[in-house]
Amino acid sequence: MTPTTTNKRIRPLFLNIAFIVIGGAILVFLFNAPKETTTKLPKDLTHSRFQEMGKKEAEKFCTECHSPKGVSPLPEGHPPKYRCLFCHKRQ
Ligand code: HEC
Ligand code: HEC
Missing domain, CATH: 1.20.5 (Single alpha-helices involved in coiled-coils or other helix-helix interfaces)
Incomplete structure (x- = not known):
């Protein structure tokens, strides 16, 4: 100015x-x-129970499978993953 x-x-x-x-x-x-x-939370059997419960509660379970040792690890270079459902919206 x-x-x-x-x-x-x-x-x-x-x-x-x-x-x-x-x-x-x-x-x-x-x-x-x-x-x-950003990909939405899938609407399948694996994820259906997370549709109803509170977001913070649901997010405790995500890393059971979405971690390096889980069945579906996060892709490389995944952004900071503090609040899953903030980015991966429920549908
Ligand atoms: C019991 C294991 C398990 C849990 C718990 C779980 N997921 Fe998944 N998730 C999977 C598997 C397996 C896939 C890949 C196959 C599919 O699309 O369902 C997947 C796929 C995804 C995808 C990507 C779908 C795509 O299009 O590639 C997102 C996003 C996701 N999960 C988010 C979440 C979030 C957020 C939570 C916690 C609220 C969560 N998941 C909890 C097993 C799990
Ligand atoms: C800051 C936003 C953000 C947060 C928080 C976040 N993600 Fe992601 N995630 C992304 C982006 C961006 C991608 C890249 C693919 C896309 O655009 O969906 C991705 C990809 C994924 C994928 C692969 C899906 C695909 O389409 O290849 C899975 C599974 C996933 N995230 C699970 C999770 C889980 C579980 C958490 C919590 C522990 C989490 N994410 C937290 C933004 C986020």
Whole structure:
């Protein structure tokens, strides 16, 4: 921001619009980006019991199978896996 070159009457309006546009863009990004692309929790027998129970409770079971020693290890380079169901939405 260089005050010397900016028209004093236009600047506040411009800044407000820029703020709304940038803020809106960030919100749209945060709400859309993860759930559009990430695989959903499968709707099969293995995973059906996790549809009803609380998310935090369900996530305790995920690593029984989705770990290096489990039947279905996480792919290499998997993102930080703290909250499974935050990214792998239930459907
Ligand atoms: C009893 C073992 C087991 C448990 C517990 C389990 N899974 Fe799975 N999961 C599997 C197996 C096996 C597959 C691969 C075959 C399939 O798609 O069902 C799989 C596949 C997946 C997939 C990917 C499906 C695809 O399209 O490749 C996701 C995502 C997933 N599981 C998430 C979870 C989450 C989140 C939890 C915890 C709430 C969980 N799983 C608990 C066995 C398990
Ligand atoms: C920060 C978001 C995030 C979290 C948290 C997360 N994952 Fe993932 N997971 C991904 C992404 C991104 C991929 C890559 C494939 C895709 O786009 O679905 C992936 C892939 C997988 C796959 C392979 C599915 C496939 O389509 O190849 C499994 C299984 C899986 N995750 C299970 C889990 C489990 C179990 C947890 C919790 C211990 C977990 N994930 C937590 C984002 C996440």
